[in-house]
Amino acid sequence: MTDLTIAAVATPLGEGGIGVVRLSGPDALAIADKIFHGKKGGRLGDLKTYRVRYGRIVDPDTGKMVDEALAIVMRAPHSYTAEDVVELQCHGGVVSVQEVLSLCLAHGARLAEPGEFTKRAFLNGRLDLSQAEAVIDIVRSPTRLGLEVAVDQLEGSLSRRMKELKEILYKIVVQVEASIDFPEDDLPEAQLEDIESGILHAMQEVDELMQTADDGKILREGLKTVITGKPNVGKSSLLNTLLDENRALVTDIPGTTRDTIEEVINLRGVPLRLIDTAGIRESQDVVERLGVARSLELLEQADLVLHVLDRSEPLSEEDFEVLRRTRDARRIVLINKVDLPPLWDLDDLGDVGDSPVLEMSLLVDGTQVVNRLADAILGLVGSGSIASSAGSRALITRTRHKQALQQAQQALHNSLATLQQGLPLDLIAVDLYAALEFLGEITGETVRENVLDRIFAQFCIGK
Numbered sequence: 001m002t003d004l005t006i007a008a009v010a011t012p013l014g015e016g017g018i019g020v021v022r023l024s025g026p027d028a029l030a031i032a033d034k035i036f037h038g039k040k041g042g043r044l045g046d047l048k049t050y051r052v053r054y055g056r057i058v059d060p061d062t063g064k065m066v067d068e069a070l071a072i073v074m075r076a077p078h079s080y081t082a083e084d085v086v087e088l089q090c091h092g093g094v095v096s097v098q099e100v101l102s103l104c105l106a107h108g109a110r111l112a113e114p115g116e117f118t119k120r121a122f123l124n125g126r127l128d129l130s131q132a133e134a135v136i137d138i139v140r141s142p143t144r145l146g147l148e149v150a151v152d153q154l155e156g157s158l159s160r161r162m163k164e165l166k167e168i169l170y171k172i173v174v175q176v177e178a179s180i181d182f183p184e185d186d187l188p189e190a191q192l193e194d195i196e197s198g199i200l201h202a203m204q205e206v207d208e209l210m211q212t213a214d215d216g217k218i219l220r221e222g223l224k225t226v227i228t229g230k231p232n233v234g235k236s237s238l239l240n241t242l243l244d245e246n247r248a249l250v251t252d253i254p255g256t257t258r259d260t261i262e263e264v265i266n267l268r269g270v271p272l273r274l275i276d277t278a279g280i281r282e283s284q285d286v287v288e289r290l291g292v293a294r295s296l297e298l299l300e301q302a303d304l305v306l307h308v309l310d311r312s313e314p315l316s317e318e319d320f321e322v323l324r325r326t327r328d329a330r331r332i333v334l335i336n337k338v339d340l341p342p343l344w345d346l347d348d349l350g351d352v353g354d355s356p357v358l359e360m361s362l363l364v365d366g367t368q369v370v371n372r373l374a375d376a377i378l379g380l381v382g383s384g385s386i387a388s389s390a391g392s393r394a395l396i397t398r399t400r401h402k403q404a405l406q407q408a409q410q411a412l413h414n415s416l417a418t419l420q421q422g423l424p425l426d427l428i429a430v431d432l433y434a435a436l437e438f439l440g441e442i443t444g445e446t447v448r449e450n451v452l453d454r455i456f457a458q459f460c461i462g463k
């Protein structure tokens with residue numbers, strides 16, 4: 001695959017100051033030379049790496065000029081992909097960049113698949129897999145803290161941590177291998193103890209890393225925050241207040257919101273994916289019923305539930321139903337409309353477990369609500385720890401990494417059990433090698449092709 005030269009538009013499609021068409025592969029310079037005419041003549045193929053030329057893009061078949069451009073030459077291995085790369089900076093119009101791309105394709109390049117430039121960087125050994133994944137996280141990062149974590153990962157924070165961890169395991173493997181040839185009974189006790197404490201140490205390190213997975217996921221994807229409650233309690237009003245804009249329709253008709261509405265806000269550095277949902281109740285209306293079903297589904301996946309109640313209306317079975325359903329969730333109970341005469345008080349709610357309860361009026365005091373809610377949310381998700389962990393050691397941000405760690409941990413656990421049962425040492429070695437292989441999946445040494453395809457398919461074309 002890597003013997004072919006690929007091309008793609010690397011900038012977003014639309015009008016812009018410039019638009020970039022990127023070529024990568026062994027023929028990148030030759031293809032660019034067919035369509036790019038430098039103002040002062042000369043061939044791009046004769047340039048050293050990191051040189052720029054000003055000129056024109058010309059269709060070689062018709063002799064017509066397509067656009068003005070700058071051509072940037074980056075030679076292997078000193079480029080993003082570690083292959084020969086040419087970037088053609090054209091005027092940023094939808095048609096002009098497409099025309100330039102078409103010329104590249106007509107003269108020997110193949111259209112790049114999503115993420116293929118980064119995939120080549122990985123296959124050519126310029127980035128490991130965790131770093132390649134960080135590239136997409138940088139592009140998609142919802143907040144500054146998320147960006148910090150992604151940049152650290154691109155710089156190798158996770159790669160270094162994995163390397164340290166693998167070093168620990170290699171040491172144990174060496175000890176085990178060296179002892180395998182000993183007759184069982186002659187093995188010095190101290191040696192077995194060394195192996196045991198090595199495994200325990202590795203397990204502790206893996207555990208520490210796994211502890212960061214919750215914070216990491218929140219920073220990368222945002223905290224999935226579902227606003228729920230029965231109809232007309234003020235869910236959409238809450239979304240609008242938090243966004244500080246009239247995003248969702250608000251009326252006094254129960255059942256106004258039917259579909260879900262999702263927006264991302266930045267809560268003191270922590271990204272919140274806010275989802276306003278249809279009010280939960282029995283309904284004859286088909287559309288509303290679908291909305292309610294979707295609300296219930298979202299409740300199951302929520303990282304955080306904001307349960308809104310209306311104090312100016314009697315508590316009903318629907319309120320208790322939502323309370324029951326969200327009992328085990330990370331949850332904040334919001335008692336709204338306290339500007340109106342109350343029809344019930346806190347005791348009537350019964351036991352809400354550890355959930356913080358806030359009384360508020362979205363109508364009268366929106367700003368204050370935002371601040372109090374922010375304090376409550378950040379208190380609940382431990383923002384202090386999120387913010388500090390972002391700046392310190394490597395964070396696990398992906399489920400894929402977490403699963404690999406869990407599998408490694410299981411393998412280590414098995415090796416420990418084998419050791420403690422006094423079984424032969426070569427059995428321990430098998431589990432240790434398995435643990436190493438799982439850890440290798442994170443950085444990509446032992447990853448399978450179909451997993452790679454899935455990872456890079458998440459990228460945009462041109463990246």
Ligand SMILES: Nc1nc2c(ncn2[C@@H]2O[C@H](COP(=O)(O)OP(=O)(O)OP(=O)(O)O)[C@@H](O)[C@H]2O)c(=O)[nH]1
Pocket residue numbers: 229230231232233234235236237238249250251252253254255256257258277278279280336337338339340360361362363364
């Ligand atoms: N008095 C008073 N009215 C409020 C308050 N918050 C919201 N409302 C009103 O309550 C009504 C319902 O608000 P929404 O935000 O549409 O409620 P909802 O929960 O999204 O309703 P559905 O989408 O139907 O489930 C609107 O008329 C709001 O103006 C409040 O604190 N006090």
Ligand SMILES: [Mg+2]
Pocket residue numbers: 235236237248249256257276277279
């Ligand atoms: Mg609504």
